[in-house]
Amino acid sequence: MSLWEAILLAIVEGITEFLPISSTGHMILTAALAQMKADDFFKTYIVAIQLGAIFSVVVLYWKRFFQSIAFYIKLLVGFIPAVLVGALLKKHIDTLLERVDVVAFALLGGGIILLFVDKWFAKNEKNTELQEISYQTAFWIGCFQCLAMVPGVSRSAATIVGGLTQGLNRRTSAEFSFFLALPTMFAATAKSIWDTKEIFIEQAQKSWLTLLVGNSIAFVVALLAIKFFIGYLTKYGFRLFGWYRIVVGLLILILLWAGVKLEML
Structure with missing residues (x-):
């Protein structure tokens, strides 16, 4: 992997993760269109750079990150459904992770839903603050997060919509989604590193600067x-992101139909 390819992937990760x-759909498209070779370092790299994205939440919200013990317990409650579903359905999830077409259809389906989300929940929104989120709400948002185990759904989209179904406003839903990403993404990243620890350590020693x-x-x-x-979500809602997802999903399907080789990462 060249330095420019590494920079491109890092930019895509930073933009799409939250x-x-x-982010999965965009990584697939980026790797395919830039004709990147999915070797051991490539796979190590796309896992490792998630740590940088995770750390951005801590820095951006550091004043609110150190809250009451109750808030951290709520994050744990929201995290538990993903752990349980991931353990119970691991084989099925692994099968989906091999399907690029699943990513494309998930992008399309999710995009269509985002076109109407603002209208569906406009009357349901309450000015609930982050610290006022209940344990029950945290749990249900965590259940929605499980939908993101289908590649292409988007963890951010699933959890924010989950928050809206519980009466949260768009801003609070998004912020809780960011905080919930910390244990979820850290655990997923740590597991990926652990599962390939020998390769990861070898590649990290050789390419630590990259x-x-x-x-x-x-x-x-x-x-x-x-x-x-x-800022954009608070003012304008989800519609732009819905159309964007539809375009990306269609692009992946067109590339598949044209015989372009797209690989899951």
């Missing part, structure tokens, strides 16, 4: 993306 547009640059870029871009997303 927006409701599926990993450092990639994490730094993913951190900065994710921080800017979150700031943009919160």
Whole structure:
């Protein structure tokens, strides 16, 4: 992997990880269109740069990150459904992770839903603050997060919509989604690293500078993306992201139909 490819992937990761547009789908498209080779370092790299994106949430919300013990318990309650579903349905999830067409259809379906989400929940929104979220609400948002185990759904989209179904406003739903990403993404990243620890350590020792640059870029871009997303979502809602998902989903299907080789990462 060249340095420019590493920078491109880090930018894509930073932009897409917290927006409701599926980072998986964009990584597949980026790798295919740039004709990147999915070797051991490539797979190590796309896992490692998630850490930079995760850290952006801590830095951006550091004043609110250190809250009451009750808030952390709520994050744990929201995290538990993904752990249970992931353990029970691991074989089925692994099968879906091999299907690029599933990503495309999930992008399309999710995009269509986002076109109407604002209208569906406009009358249901309450000015609930982050610290006022109940344990029950946290649990139901966690259940929605399980939908993101289908590649292409987008963890951000699933959890934010989950929050809206519980009466949260768009801003609070998005912010809780970001906080819930910390244990979820960290656990997923740690598991991926552990499962391939020998390869990961070997690749990290050889290409530590590329990993450092990639994490730094993913951190900065994710921080800017979150700031943009919160402002845009509060004012304009989901419609733009819905249309965007539909375009990306159709593009993946067109590439598949044209015989372009697209691989899951």
